[in-house]
Amino acid sequence: MTRIESIRARTIPLKADYRNATVSFAGMTASVVAILARGNDGAFETGYGFGSIGRYAQTEMIRERFAPRILGADPSAYNRDGFPDPLLLNRLMRRDEKQGGHGERSVAIGAIDMAAWDLYAKLEQKPLFLSLADRFNGGRFDSSVAVYAAGGYYYDEGERVRLRRELEGYLERGFRSVKIKIGGASLEKDLQRIEIAIATAGSPGFVAVDANGRFGGEEALEWSRALEDLNLRWYEEPVDPLDFEAYKQLGSAYGPPLATGENLFSLQEVKNLIRYGGLRPDRDILQMDPGLAYGVSEYLDILHALETGGWSRRSCFPHGGNLFNLHLAQGLQIGGTEVYPGVFAPLGGFGESVEIVDGRASAPEVPGIGWETKPDLMDCCKPL
Structure with missing residues (x-):
């Protein structure tokens, strides 16, 4: 069974000196995320992800609200066939969240989810498209x-x-x-x-x-x-x-x-x-x-x-x-x-x-x- 040891996030600036009809992107930021996991053999693997472009960073929300729900769970709550299952991780992150008002939280969860899928496909030793196709x-x-x-x-x-x-x-x-x-x-x-x-x-x-x-x-x-x-x-x-x-x-x-x-x-x-x-x-x-x-x-x-x-x-x-x-x-x-x-x-x-x-x-x-x-x-x- 694989254990998630840490979920880390940081804010980065985007290189964007332009605008669309409603938004200037000159000060736009995003959150990058790393999930570090350790298998039974002691080997570590890391999955990377980020919040999609255009909604600024959600770093503190990731650190304070969603990562702790995963890190505080027993690995049996999110493992499937010995690997952390992104679907189960997603369910853990959304626990005790009210319906509606999706706002920034959907981006914060999306960033962790992306890193979780990178980790999952790496543990399967497959490119992600093949992991998605097979499953x-x-x-x-x-x-x-x-x-x-x-x-x-x-x-x-x-x-x-x-x-x-x-x-x-x-x-x-x-x-x-x-x-x-x-x-x-x-x-x-x-x-x-x-x-x-x-x-x-x-x-x-x-x-x-x-x-x-x-x-x-x-x-x-x-x-x-x-x-x-x-x-x-x-x-x-x-x-x-x-x-x-x-x-x-x-x-x-x-x-x-x-x-x-x-x-x-x-x-x-x-x-x-x-x-x-x-x-x-x-x-x-x-x-x-x-x-x-x-x-x-x-x-x-x-x-x-x-x-x-x-x-x-x-x-x-x-x-x-x-x-x-x-x-x-x-x-x-x-x-x-x-x-x-x-x-x-x-x-x-x-x-x-x-x-x-x-x-x-x-x-x-x-x-x-x-x-x-x-x-x-x-x-x-x-x-x-």
Whole structure:
């Protein structure tokens, strides 16, 4: 039986001198986590994880609230076949937590959960995608995953030239599809930015746009009328993520795909979205991120609810832009995943060991997630 000896967390800054329509990332932080475990033979193994990007650090919550629940438990409460089971660890962390008000706790638990899955796959001596496939998907997995490069933020200087160069760099790395921000400038200026993206990518079908919930209902409809004839890959989070009535109105008025879900942090919120948000299973994209939403166990429940509700798991493209979600997409055979190849270092991107070929990628075939293939991230984890 394996015993978890320590769970350590620290806050790191992200390298982010840019903004979207609603948030400047200049002061953004995140929590990195290490779980140290010792087996019966006395050998130690460590799993690493972090809270997904965009919600600041939850370090004190991890240290004071959730790690003690695991460390105070008997190893028999969380071991399965001799290994710490992330599903059981997740249950321990959520013990005595009230329903609703998911907020920051879902991110704190998601960070520990990510580290727990890294540890689990390392102990199994498998890449994480294979551990997930074997346990939850009948051993089936995709040989490669559809990925798109997310970027196109607003910069203070050299906006258009910098945007074009950024997107050209993504295409040179092997990406086909890109995503840029809208809503942080006038409609006229953002349409010019979209034109740059289309010209660079070669087709509007290779360009998605993301408003980060910037608009109210009427303004979102106004923008939808300007975007509709462009036939973009998708129009993402035009309104507040919990404004289901506005999504319903947009779904009735806007023909091309909509995308949302990254800021829904629980199964119940996703159920409400598909019940009341008017989204269309034949075209719309769902972007729930386990690193923000309690981890893999909640994500599995979300996939079940979606499929029960008439959705395909291929409609899912998680937010987060990291290596963990590449494993998730490959092992659970969902639609694909976002990548941050040029932003949000050291958490974003897949690292140099993952090659992008014609817009597709495969997770590294090393035990665990493969964080050790990202030296900049491991430098942040060393103090743990």
